[in-house]
Amino acid sequence: MIERPVKLACRHVWKIYGPHPDRLLAGGKAPTLNEIRGSNHVGAVRDVTVDVREGEIFVIMGLSGSGKSTLVRCLSRLIEPSGGEILFNGQDLLKASPAEMIEIRRHRMGMVFQHFALLPHLTVLQNVAFPLEIQGVAREAREARAREVTALVGLKGREDYFPRQLSGGQQQRVGIARSLAVEPELWFLDEPFSALDPLIRREMQDEFLRIQNQLHKTIVFITHDFDEAIRLADRIAIMKDGAVVQVATPEELVLAPADDYVAAFTAHVPRAKVVTIGRIMSAGVAPQVAGQVPASARVEDVADRIESAALPYAVTDAEGAVIGHVAAAAVIDVLIGRNR
Amino acid sequence: MSRTRALLWPVLFGVSLVLAFVSQHLPPWLLTPPQAMMIDLAGTTSAAMKWLVEDATFGMFTVKEATRAIATLIEVPYEAARILLVDGITEGKGRRASTIIPPISWIAVTAAMVALGIYARNLKLGLLIGALFLYLAVFGQWESAMVTLASILIAVPIGVVGGLALGILAFLSPTFSRVLSPILDLMQTVPTFAYLVPILFLFGFGPVAALIATVIYAMPPMVRITTLALRQVPPELQEFGRMVGCTPGQQMRKVLLPTALPDLMVGVNQVIMLSLNMVIIASMIGAGGLGFDVLNALRSLKIGDGIEAGLAITALALALDQLSQALAARSHVGAPVQGSWIKRHPKTVAVLVLIVVTGLAGLVLPWVQTYPREAMLSTRSFWSDLVTYVNVNYFDQIEAFKDAILINLLLPVKRFLLALPWPWVLALLTLAAWQVGRGRLAGLCLALGLFIVVTGLWEQAVTTVYLCGISVVIAALIGVPLGIWAAASNTAGKVIGAFIDMLQTLPSFVYLIPVIMLFRVGDFAAMIAVVLYALAPAVRYTAHGLRSVQSELIEAGIVCGCTRWQVLTRVRLPMALPDILLGVNQTIMLALSMLVITALVGTRDLGQEVYAALATADVGRGVMAGLAVAAIAIIADRLIAGATARAKARLGLSGE
Numbered sequence: 001m002i003e004r005p006v007k008l009a010c011r012h013v014w015k016i017y018g019p020h021p022d023r024l025l026a027g028g029k030a031p032t033l034n035e036i037r038g039s040n041h042v043g044a045v046r047d048v049t050v051d052v053r054e055g056e057i058f059v060i061m062g063l064s065g066s067g068k069s070t071l072v073r074c075l076s077r078l079i080e081p082s083g084g085e086i087l088f089n090g091q092d093l094l095k096a097s098p099a100e101m102i103e104i105r106r107h108r109m110g111m112v113f114q115h116f117a118l119l120p121h122l123t124v125l126q127n128v129a130f131p132l133e134i135q136g137v138a139r140e141a142r143e144a145r146a147r148e149v150t151a152l153v154g155l156k157g158r159e160d161y162f163p164r165q166l167s168g169g170q171q172q173r174v175g176i177a178r179s180l181a182v183e184p185e186l187w188f189l190d191e192p193f194s195a196l197d198p199l200i201r202r203e204m205q206d207e208f209l210r211i212q213n214q215l216h217k218t219i220v221f222i223t224h225d226f227d228e229a230i231r232l233a234d235r236i237a238i239m240k241d242g243a244v245v246q247v248a249t250p251e252e253l254v255l256a257p258a259d260d261y262v263a264a265f266t267a268h269v270p271r272a273k274v275v276t277i278g279r280i281m282s283a284g285v286a287p288q289v290a291g292q293v294p295a296s297a298r299v300e301d302v303a304d305r306i307e308s309a310a311l312p313y314a315v316t317d318a319e320g321a322v323i324g325h326v327a328a329a330a331v332i333d334v335l336i337g338r339n340r
Numbered sequence: 341m342s343r344t345r346a347l348l349w350p351v352l353f354g355v356s357l358v359l360a361f362v363s364q365h366l367p368p369w370l371l372t373p374p375q376a377m378m379i380d381l382a383g384t385t386s387a388a389m390k391w392l393v394e395d396a397t398f399g400m401f402t403v404k405e406a407t408r409a410i411a412t413l414i415e416v417p418y419e420a421a422r423i424l425l426v427d428g429i430t431e432g433k434g435r436r437a438s439t440i441i442p443p444i445s446w447i448a449v450t451a452a453m454v455a456l457g458i459y460a461r462n463l464k465l466g467l468l469i470g471a472l473f474l475y476l477a478v479f480g481q482w483e484s485a486m487v488t489l490a491s492i493l494i495a496v497p498i499g500v501v502g503g504l505a506l507g508i509l510a511f512l513s514p515t516f517s518r519v520l521s522p523i524l525d526l527m528q529t530v531p532t533f534a535y536l537v538p539i540l541f542l543f544g545f546g547p548v549a550a551l552i553a554t555v556i557y558a559m560p561p562m563v564r565i566t567t568l569a570l571r572q573v574p575p576e577l578q579e580f581g582r583m584v585g586c587t588p589g590q591q592m593r594k595v596l597l598p599t600a601l602p603d604l605m606v607g608v609n610q611v612i613m614l615s616l617n618m619v620i621i622a623s624m625i626g627a628g629g630l631g632f633d634v635l636n637a638l639r640s641l642k643i644g645d646g647i648e649a650g651l652a653i654t655a656l657a658l659a660l661d662q663l664s665q666a667l668a669a670r671s672h673v674g675a676p677v678q679g680s681w682i683k684r685h686p687k688t689v690a691v692l693v694l695i696v697v698t699g700l701a702g703l704v705l706p707w708v709q710t711y712p713r714e715a716m717l718s719t720r721s722f723w724s725d726l727v728t729y730v731n732v733n734y735f736d737q738i739e740a741f742k743d744a745i746l747i748n749l750l751l752p753v754k755r756f757l758l759a760l761p762w763p764w765v766l767a768l769l770t771l772a773a774w775q776v777g778r779g780r781l782a783g784l785c786l787a788l789g790l791f792i793v794v795t796g797l798w799e800q801a802v803t804t805v806y807l808c809g810i811s812v813v814i815a816a817l818i819g820v821p822l823g824i825w826a827a828a829s830n831t832a833g834k835v836i837g838a839f840i841d842m843l844q845t846l847p848s849f850v851y852l853i854p855v856i857m858l859f860r861v862g863d864f865a866a867m868i869a870v871v872l873y874a875l876a877p878a879v880r881y882t883a884h885g886l887r888s889v890q891s892e893l894i895e896a897g898i899v900c901g902c903t904r905w906q907v908l909t910r911v912r913l914p915m916a917l918p919d920i921l922l923g924v925n926q927t928i929m930l931a932l933s934m935l936v937i938t939a940l941v942g943t944r945d946l947g948q949e950v951y952a953a954l955a956t957a958d959v960g961r962g963v964m965a966g967l968a969v970a971a972i973a974i975i976a977d978r979l980i981a982g983a984t985a986r987a988k989a990r991l992g993l994s995g996e
Contacts, residue, residue, distance in 0.1 A: 078579050106585030117576040121598045131584035134594070182584075 013084030015045035062239035110179035125159040272300040286325035363759035370761035382960030421490035445698040460666035477711040481652035488629035507566020537962030550627030558614035565607035569600035605668030644720030776982035788971040804945040811870035823882025866938035881923025885916030
């Protein structure tokens with residue numbers, strides 16, 4: 001597979017709170033956690049280097065206090081990092097002037113907030129049109145565009161409601177619509193579904209995937225919910241104490257956790273949810289097959305079909321070429337957690 | 341250890357009693373601070389003010405010119421408001437003056453208020469406000485009420501805009517906030533009257549000085565509320581504003597201010613009510629209108645006139661309060677009406693048309709312009725008769741009640757306090773401060789106490805403490821049970837809430853009227869007026885504190901088998917203690933702010949000092965007395981705040 005180009009690159013980014021963060025980082029030093037704590041500082045983000053590629057859903061996962069919210073605010077420069085580089089399309093955001101930052105945010109970034117951050121005095125339509133209003137787009141044009149995205153998130157007919165008249169899930173749909181109104185290249189979602197009830201959360205995750213399948217944005221998605229992360233992510237960065245512990249696909253995280261901390265998260269995840277057919281297939285073309293499955297399919301999604309067939313299935317790659325085959329036994333091994 | 345601590349204050353109290361008994365035998369300098377200790381701060385202040393007004397200059401212009409300029413800035417719009425509401429445009433002076441264009445007619449003003457009421461909430465509110473204004477016309481209070489309204493129309497916008505501007509600055513600049521905060525603190529503890537005197541000196545006697553005092557008095561809450569409301573905008577919304585690329589100006593105009601608007605409107609309501617209160621009080625330095633009528637009536641003991649003007653103030657206060665509260669709560673639901681300006685503003689158009697039509701019709705039909713004298717009702721004689729009747733028939737009972745309280749409570753406490761040697765009182769004060777807040781607070785309290793000693797105001801200060809102290813204790817004794825009752829039952833809560841709202845809406849002046857009628861002048865009348873005025877916070881904070889006890893805790897109490905009484909005394913009251921203390925604190929502040937008003941009924945405390953200074957325009961004397969009241973207020977505030985903080989910490993309520 002061809003690697004997609006990097007959209008947002010984060011190089012050795014630090015955010016240290018305390019009296020003299022600059023002294024700790026002077027001359028390109030990389031202080032240890034103990035050095036930071038010993039000098040009465042707090043290392044909210046420590047030496048983070050990650051690449052977010054175009055069109056991927058990049059999830060940053062961590063428990064509360066792990067620095068994930070601070071990191072996403074550093075990436076959007078809502079918080080000024082103490083050190084490092086943040087390259088957006090190759091341009092260092094930390095060197096951008098305030099005016100340049102305003103331009104970048106107006107046209108190329110969107111953000112969805114945990115508690116929705118809707119303006120209480122504006123209607124749904126006015127809220128969605130707000131980013132365009134700030135840019136000085138004429139009323140008709142911005143309202144037309146706002147109607148379009150409001151319909152996209154399934155709120156057609158509620159344009160004239162006020163936020164307080166909507167349920168939490170609907171409010172977040174407004175938040176999503178609003179962040180999409182300017183057609184951003186880079187889309188930040190800061191725990192967008194954490195404030196919602198579990199059933200609604202699930203529904204919104206599906207909705208989110210549906211929208212992403214239409215729009216193919218580059219996404220940085222923050223969550224503290226590992227199940228949510230493996231459901232949505234192309235790749236996951238796991239954070240602990242301000243540092244990134246591991247960056248990997250959900251499958252790699254489960255099968256090869258970098259340390260005990262990651263392993264503790266992944267221990268209870270059913271393998272079938274993350275393991276792909278490509279991982280368990282046997283090489284070579286089978287003489288007789290019951291059908292075809294893509295290598296990228298997750299075991300859970302195709303297990304029923306493969307298990308009930310007498311013959312193995314052919315496995316195809318992204319171009320449709322047959323690259324191997326998979327039989328019921330391999331699928332059952334994954335389902336019951338047996339290692340052979 | 342804890343036993344000796346528990347015994348400490350009873351023992352000290354016993355010693356105080358003994359000291360008070362033997363006070364005649366103590367050397368006199370212990371009772372009255374000796375002359376040698378006095379510092380002539382008053383004279384110095386007066387001289388400084390004199391220099392400021394007569395000689396000081398900012399280089400380009402003198403202080404006098406600066407105050408003149410400010411005065412003109414305020415006088416011009418004030419005159420305009422008076423022309424619209426009271427005077428009209430006239431030619432000539434005095435009796436020969438002839439009206440060219442009349443002021444807006446009573447019909448048009450009332451209609452405008454009704455329209456505002458409908459705009460703010462609904463027809464019901466519009467009719468209520470219309471009825472209140474009609475009352476002003478029918479009972480012959482129209483002209484005075486319009487003078488008062490004109491002052492408010494000028495003072496409120498200045499207060500709101502000024503407060504908003506300062507509040508925004510304090511929000512944007514932490515440095516500015518740090519400078520502003522202690523000034524606001526001081527302005528809230530210094531009683532109004534402390535700055536009436538310097539303002540009188542700087543701007544002279546008249547409506548402009550009164551307006552400036554009003555703005556100074558009414559603005560601080562707006563500043564605070566603005567800063568607080570902006571800080572309370574959720575951080576996510578602020579981040580959102582930055583993420584969509586708002587410029588700093590857009591961020592303030594389109595994100596922060598609109599989000600904070602409901603809170604800001606609460607501030608506007610406060611400014612309106614405080615302005616009304618102050619405009620009434622400021623009649624002492626030359627604001628005309630209803631306050632002047634009350635003051636006049638009180639001075640000449642014309643009870644009927646006083647009550648009528650007082651009721652008119654009540655009507656005006658009620659109308660303005662309801663209106664501004666409705667405006668604050670107004671939620672703009674519904675799509676905006678399309679069409680031309682006239683179509684979109686039917687009420688404005690109707691009012692404008694009515695102003696012109698009644699103005700023209702008034703030229704022919706005088707009753708349209710001014711409410712006809714013949715149709716006016718007067719309750720003056722009714723009230724006078726009522727008071728006479730009460731005094732004739734119940735004089736003995738009232739007098740007996742008054743004397744009983746005076747002889748058994750007020751006088752003994754007064755004598756006791758005045759008989760205590762001042763070094764002993766200072767020592768006790770410092771000890772209490774040490775217990776609550778250690779060295780810093782002890783130092784502050786001792787310094788403030790010494791300030792009172794060296795200004796030679798010790799006796800007046802003790803009298804103040806005695807009058808306020810007893811009033812606060814009585815207010816708390818009435819207010820806390822009322823608050824408990826209000827929290828216990830919904831019906832009682834509503835009734836008591838309405839009563840308390842009413843008490844808080846009324847300008848402090850109004851309380852004096854019935855009190856003087858029944859009890860005439862003296863400490864007792866002053867005490868009743870102070871208790872009435874200061875009651876509200878005790879009730880309100882108690883009820884609030886009891887209601888906000890976590891329901892889980894109450895359930896835990898019930899599950900443990902507590903009776904209702906036990907739930908109240910073992911769970912709710914202890915948890916509500918910090919709130920109740922806060923309410924008592926507010927009660928003390930209100931009691932102190934009532935002082936100069938009670939000076940009108942002849943008390944001999946610091947309020948009387950200020951009042952006397954006002955009468956003689958003696959700046960130094962007024963400022964010193966005002967600062968002495970402030971010193972008492974700060975001591976009380978810090979001691980109680982310290983105790984509240986400790987209570988909160990003990991209950992684990994202090995948050996992060």
